[in-house]
Amino acid sequence: MKNNKFSHVDNSGNPSMVDVSGKNNSLREARAQAIIEVSPEIMKQINGNELVTKKGPVFQTAIIAGVMGAKKTADLIPLCHPLPVEDCQVRISTQENHIIINTSARITGKTGVEMEALTAATIAALTIYDMCKALSHDIVIKEVKLMEKSGGKNDFKRN
Template structure:
């Protein structure tokens, strides 16, 4: 039934969905989000002047690592053999935007992996720049696109 919560059984108990009957197909998920910050924090990140190091490089690696650990962080997610995770971090006048793409050839989608990559990348930016701006705000984390699988393609 459309719109049903697939992770709940007939009694309302949480369970991991059985994907055994699904076909292995190419699946991709794209997610985005941003962190808004002061001009001083943006300038420090741009100049490479943050004491903890290269914010963009560390956030990119953190996001990629997090995507690979999604099933350890989100209880009912299946562990997936990711074939690709890419993470773009764009420095803007008022913050940083992160966009992640996760891909697999598997039986379930990689939307959660893309969302996890973006979330952890932005948390890493916050951690590294919080000495400059504690009022930074993470916002707009969302799925932009999913491709493949039984439910087909979707775009925001």
């Protein structure tokens, strides 16, 4: 931490929403990633770039759920600002025994969209878990991480 102070805690130690009223609007972008390890049984069910279960098309449903999650981030995380998400993309690919979810979110605003990109990745991963658990419970959401953010005071890019 740069200033040794959490941004969402006031001087009395109480939770506090960050005041962004004095900031200028700027283009804010963020990218996140979730990696899910699945069983060989699940991987065998993938046909092309989709997995269809009794619940329906898994990846298409996860994409929609991820976008919906990004738009509801402030409803899920108490001190997040409600943001008018202008763009959210969710892309799903596979590699060996992993399903990889890459998300991006964009706004023109006073605060960043990292939480929206991370929420999109998380909700998409949870949707895949929910839709695949009938095939196997051998599913692990291994990691969800911020890959990049730009447009604010402190840009970030994971190597």
